[in-house]
Each structure stands twice: as structure tokens, then as C-alpha cells.
Amino acid sequence: MIDPAAVEQVRELATAAGTASRRLALLSRADKDAALRAMADALDAATDDVIKANAEDLQRGRDNGMAQGLLDRLTLDAGRVAGVAQALRDIAALPDPVGEVVRGSTLPNGLEIRQVRVPMGVVGMIYEARPNVTVDAAGLALKSGNAVVLRGGSAAASTNRALVAVLRKALVAQGLPEDAISLLDGGGHDAVRALMTARGLVDLLIPRGGASLIQTVVTESTVPVIETGVGNCHVYVDVAADLDKALAIAVNAKTHRPSVCNAAESLLVHRAVADDFLPKVLAELGGAGVRLHTDEASGAAAEQAGVAHEDATDEDWGTEYLALEMAVRVVDDLDEALEHIRTYGSGHTEAIVTEDRAAARRFTHEVDAAAVMVNASTRFTDGGEFGFGAEIGISTQKLHARGPMGLPELTTTKWVVEGDGQVRA
Template structure:
């Protein structure tokens, strides 16, 4: 299944050519393509599920674990959900051509900024085959040609999905190369892809930190990175403690394996006695292991709640599990200091009734999303109203936080004059 250097370049050149057509395709044609992609996905359910069964058998034979197998698994209802997600993208507003602002110059020139596609987007991802259709739909709607390089374990599933998508694209009269799977191969072919400056405009890696670091370190093309989410919930002295309990529980336990789950609870000393035992009891009841600093251990031990002493490694750690680091802090500055030192600039939340304190927190906490009196779990493209997300950027260049359709575009200046010269 490996591909030669030249093949990789040919794929990218085909994508570049297709991107020129797609860049000016009317919204109606793109939406028609998306509806046809969904229809072909549904029609291909037997073929996709059959291909997935082969991938699943190989993964089982190579000893992959349950969580991996669950991410890889496709069945009729999962493919149906993928088709519905593609149709939902058809319903989103087309970002291409949107005039984001306009102004007049003293010499009479009218200047406006207008969105245009980025060009060719390379997605690099691991075992989840639904990324193939999600990313393809978002790229197509935003006028970008997509190169989709999934993990080798999902190769057959991805090929079957991509074939169905391509059938929809061509039926709508768009070039098949708008959506191309890159056959997974050796690292060498990935390295080759990552060097195709001028052919690929953006690389979005999604997966484990190892994959993302490998891409970031080897790419000559721009990469929007999504590193880990070490998210904090800071319960300020003026917090409504019922609300703080609800938010902490939700941020930690509603889905502990995702990047916007909380990994660390910071509690003002003034409310530690009143807040820690009650929130800790509820967390422990949900199966959460608590790792506290000495002050937390003291308060919780006295209250008879199970707690382990935290080590230095527990601060700034992405547990992705039912484990929560807990620290008592002396006010806003100490909380901000902890976050500056240990946070990952992903999501930081404060619970407080004091608007001035919240104002300082939202200004000074450095993160793609800063949340006041709500769960960290809202840092998500769907929850924020972007419609869907292709990733969450934790670096500030180009986009910071959830990336939707608009974040898959750039903007050009359009200058309209009446013969002006300098």
C-alpha cells in the first residue's frame, strides 16, 4: 500500500488543479455535491461495512485494544451518521465570497476584504474513518481540495468511503481530485507530502501528540497544530458553589477522554473548606481519583474523602481519564500563575459572581477559549455555533481554538477605484 514519491506529488498536483476549479464553484453546485456524497455514502453502506470488517479483523489480529477497535468500527448506523453530517455541512453558510468588512479611503478608493479558499488542505489522522467524510465535507464546502491521509489500520474503510464521496463529487460536475485519499504508506511518503510547499497550503494533523509532533517537526508546509488540552477550572472565592460543583463535575466526568475535559481544579483558599469536601464526594462517587496538593489533602482527609497526594508531574498533565489534580490557591493571581505555568492554552474556566475578577481572568488567561461560569466542554465547534469543526488549534497563527468553515478560508483585499494612481 506504499506510494512512491512521484505518486505523492502527482496526487498533490491533481489536488492543486482541482482546487482552482473548486475555488470559484457556485455554492449551489457545492451543496449538490455534498448531498450526492451523502447519498453515495448511504448506497455504499454494504461495501463500506465489508471493507471495515477486513480492517477490524486485521486490527484484532494485531492485538489492538478495545478503545482502538471502537474508534475503527463502522456499522450501518455509524455510516448513516456520517452521511447526515455531510448533509448538515450542505446547510451551513458558504464562507467563500463573504465580504467581512469594507471601508473608503480619502482618495475615494473602496477597500473590502473577501473570503477565498486556502487551496489544498492535507488532513493527517489516525484510526477514526469518520474523519474522512467529515473533513472532506468541510473542505469541499469551503472550496478547498482535500488530501486525506488516514491511518493504515483504517486503509480499506477509508478507501471505500473516499470512493463513495468521489462518486458524489463527480456526479455534481466537480473534479474527482477535489477529494483524494492518500494511501497510507511508510513514513517516507508522509515526509514527502509534508515538503510539498506551493502544492499544499495547510496541513491539519489530528491524533496523538506523537503524530502531531512528527508532522510539526518535519513539515515545510504550514501546519495548524492541535496539541494537548490541559484545562483548568478555577473556583474563585466569590463563586456560587452549587454552580461550581455542577461545572467541575461536568468538565471532568462528562467525557474524560477528550481535549476539553478538565484535568485540574484550582480552589481559592477562602472557599476550600466549604467547597472541596462536597465537590470531592460527588467526583469520587463518579469514580474520579483525586490528586491533591497538601492543603487539599488536609481538607479532604479531615472530611473523610479519598485523596492521593499530587506529585509535581500531576500539574500540567493531560490525564484523559477519571483523574483530577486539585490545588488550593491564594486568589486570582495565584490561579493565573498556575495556569500560565502549567496550562496548554486550550481552555480555562473560572467560576465567580464577581464580574471584575472574571474580566481580569478572561483578559489574562492565555487560551484558545476562556470560559466564565460554564463548563470547559463548550470549547467545541458545534457547541460554539461554528456548525462543525475540522480541528482545534492550540497555536495562535491563522486560527486559535475550534476551526470551522471560516477558518478554512483566507481573505483578500478587493480595491475598487475610479482611475486612482499614486
């Protein structure tokens, strides 16, 4: 039984958001872009206030023993505030998907039909200690003509309140409804369950966070959900790899920002190049502080390189570490690499390093993932890197949206049919 107070809180927020969404759906691109730029300027002006609020969350996180990787995700400094503000300006520069004609034709009877993009309506976001998501989701929702109801993790409560207050004030200054962006604050798990079951008031729900959060939302929601899955990503170094490229890619994929979903969690190396490649890559990974979980062959290479390691368990192969940890395995061939990825991969991002175009084609054809990289780091699976501006998440499902979700993925379509008195015989 959900607390009636939580149900009423969500009903009020979602109803107000629905009213706001109908206003947003009619806005011109110029109006939306002006609002986005005003929101960015307001964030810049409020940097000190946002950092102060964020410091409260960080101190609470440290007091509660929050892991370093999660603290990193939670942190907003001046540079990161400037970054999320710039993301709003980048969104403003993107084409407006609303009104885009997806396809159309004139039927033999003279009816003109076209499928056009329209906003979803009210989008709910449930996410963990990632304050940047608060701003990214608000900006993408506004540009695509949607209102958004945000439910951030309690670890970022102070930061999210500060950010949403700034964004709402900027909307009002632009003559737009502040309820286009709302924060579901307090209420505990009952408030989250109320949001997940607000079918008819919320049109789409997007969870963004760890495996437990995502599975809870997917399995318990009555509101339609786009699943943003965990990132157990692999880098496979093929027999035909350029080993200098492979070294740079493997190290970057793991160490560039280990706390994010597109960081590589496992390294697979073809046996024919293992003797040459593994001592070098393990030494560099170990030197960067990466905790290595190795199979027998890669463990022997770690010993040769004088790098600390531990025997990998079956659980290690399926773990999204989100930290400076990596599982390493030697495989006999591409077939074994593909089978390993099929068994343990999460469908997020997989990478192959090879100069053999046939091997690359086979990898891209056979790997079932939202993004497949050839001779590039897994870290590129990102809406900003793909040129979408900020992203609202990376979908690992196969319906409607897959991979980094930008503006088009926050729209649905309607059919518009124009005639001149035609009737069906």
C-alpha cells in the same frame, strides 16, 4: 532521505487535488451544498459497509492493546455514522465564506478596493484514529472551495478507506472531480514526511492528534501549518462560586467524554470553599471511575470522602490524560490559580466558576487560551457547539486562526482593486 516512491505518490495526489481545487473555487453555493447533501445521503446508505470496515480496525486495535479512550475515538456505530452524515448537512446549511467582503473602501483617487475571502487551495490533514475527522475535513474543505488530502492514522485505515470511497463516489455522481477528496494511503512515515514537505503543491497543513504528532508536523513541515494543540484544560472553582454549579461543571468537564481535547484534566479549588466542595466533587468523580491525582489538601479531602487517590507529581499537572484521570489542587486565591494555569496550561480551554463578575473579568483577561469559559463546562469548546457546524480542529496558535476552526478559517483573502484608468503619480 524520503522514499522517492512516497514523494511521487504525494506529488500525484497533490497535483490532482490542485486541479480539482481550481474547479471547486468556481462553484456556486448551491452546487457545493447539493454535493454535501449527496455525500451525507451516500454515507447513510453505506452505514453497514462503514461499520463493517470499522470493526476491522477495532479488532486490530484490541489485538494491539489500544487504550479504551482511543478505541472510543475510533469507534463508528450507526448513531455515529448518522452523526457525521448530519454534520455534512449542517455544513450545507451554513453561509458560504467564499466571496465574502471582509472590508473595502473607495480611495480619494476613485479606486475601489475590497478584501474578499477565497479558498486556500489544497489543504492537507494529518490525524490519528478519528474517523469523524475524515468526513468533517472533507465537508468543510468542499464548502470553503478547497480540495483536501487526508492522511489518517493507520489504526483507522479500513474505516478511512471506506469513508473516502463513499465520499468520492458521491462527488462523481454530482459531476464534481473525485480528487477534491483524496486519501494518502500506505507509505508509512515516509508518506507523511513527503506530505509535510510538499511545499508548492499543498497550501496548508493541519495536524490533529496527540502532542507528539502535532510537534512533529510543526517542527518538520515546510508546508505552512496551523497548530492544533493538546488540551490540558482546567476548571477553577473560585471563592465566590455557586458550588452546585461548580459540581455539575467539574464532573461534566471530566466525565462527559474524557478522551477528547476539551475535557478538563485538572481541577483547582479555592481554599476557602475546599472543605465544603471537595468531598462532594471527589466522591462524584471517584464514583464515575475517575483516577484522582491529588495535592496534600485535596488528598485529605479524598480521605474524608473515602475516595481512592494518589499523590500528584509535577508531571501530573502538565498531563493531558484523555482518560478518566484528573489532577486536583487547592489554591489560596485567584492569583495562584492563574499562575498554575500559566505554568501548566496548553492554551486550549480554561474555565472559572464564580458569581464574582470582577473575578470572572480578570480571569478572562489574564488567561492566555483559545477559549475561556465562565460558569460553563470546557466541553463547549467545539465548532458544532459554537454554531460553526463541524470543525476541522481547534487551533491553539495565535496566527490566522485560534480556537475552533470552521469555514472562514479555511479561507485566505485577496485584494480586488477596480479603477477607471488611474495611474500612480
